[in-house]
Amino acid sequence: MDYKSIIKFISVIGMWLSLFLLLPVLIGWAYDENYAPFLIFVSFLFLTNLILFLFVYKHKMNLMIKESILSVNLIWFLLGIAGGVPLVLTTGVSFADGFFEAISGFTTTGATIYTDIESLPKMVLFHRSLMHWLGGMGIIVLGVGLFSIINPAGSMSLFKAESTGVQMQKLTPKIKDNAMTLWTIYLFFTLLDALLLDMAGMDKFDAVNHAFSTISTGGFSTKNASLGFWADNDAIIWITTFFMAVSGINFMAHLKLYYNDASGYKSEEVTSYLFILIFLSLILTLIHWHLSNMDFYESLKHSFFTISSILTTTGFASLDYETWGNAAAAIVMIAMLIGANAGSTAGGVKVIRYVIIIKVLIAEMKKTLHPNAVITVFFEKNKIKESVLFSIFGFMFLYFLTVTVTSFYLYMRGFDALTSITAALATVGNIGPGFGEIGPADNFSFFSWYDKIVLSVSMIIGRLECYTFFLIFVRDFWRKF
16 A cells, blocks of 8 residues: 555645635635634644645655545545534534534535524635535545646546546546546536526525535535525526536536537436436425415425435425425435436436346346346446446445444434434435434434434445445455555
8 A cells, every 4th residue: 555645645635625725714804704713724734734745745646546545535534624623613513513514515415513504604604615516526536637647547546436436438538637627517507506596686695605505416505494595586496406407417418518519418317317307396296286285386396496406415495395295205205215317416326326227127027037038238328247237236235234224323322213214315325404303494413423423424435435435444455465
């Protein structure tokens, strides 16, 4: 294991993160808030990483797969510290609370420990949204884009470690160019969303924060009622719904469009995702329209918003969907179990895995009826390799094993079954709200400090899509070949 390469990479990421964390300090300065503790910590963070970098700067960085996996795991835990300590210093929460909020931010989960969000300083609100935005595309991808020129051999392995199961097609000669182009598209969507929200009546500060949270499919809001604060503003609800849905699409499709190729939007993965989004939204509309006093349009608006929010694991709320009845809750739960596209900023299982699993199950049923037939499973006109199937079924096992273990832990801690199960789904799936005590109108503040650490680890596991996290516990990972 090349530990000097790991230290060098983490220190560079740490220095860049420190520079980004100066933005909340500027917000604090602009709104005349006490930004001194925040600034002191950011300065300490930068200097610490600078010293580490100077210690190994002559070392030629060579991040191969083992080093990449360990680096990714370490970075996500360090992000919890780097993002959490400013919250401890500025709002007086415990370290566990700050760590939970930071992990929730960087993993774009959107679960919060704050009970009165509107009372928080502007710089803290911006800091929370900024963590979403940086974590949305993946701070590791940013690192790949900036530093692959230093380490061309290891850049691809690092991207794979951060986004297990996402195939990074080389549309440009270097992965660095792909990563930087993705960030350009990401920034464009963010600016466009903020501009439209501002034009729709949201003030500029709220517009920027919600654009950060929307494009990253994060879910942190500047209001206690989330987007419900603007529930009567049709433009804001529909703009947010649209950009949540767009952010749930595989960004490789957006990247292809950047190079004048719209074929990515016609893929099985994207069309299946859009079909599921529209279908579940319409079903929820009919249920809500039938059981509530709202007219059809209002039911349609809030249903499309809710499904877009849950399916893309954003976690915004325009209304409290827990009050819509059991049938509506079941539809929302289905959306929680699915997720959006691989290669998007969303969490969850991802549509592509379900599509492939369904194809395999249909093929197995045909094989049962016709034992001598040679049946091949295709996805996007390509034969699905056996290694891909093993990877998908292995992921599904690890994902739901993590959900099950987390659920049992919370249940044994004394929480009701609905809260335990949906809290596990909401954290492992990086969704945010669930049902029971963590519904869209509630928060995670009532959990003990050790519950929050467990749930923070669950969020990291979900963000790393299981394999990258669990690999460090395999004996062969630490063995020299």
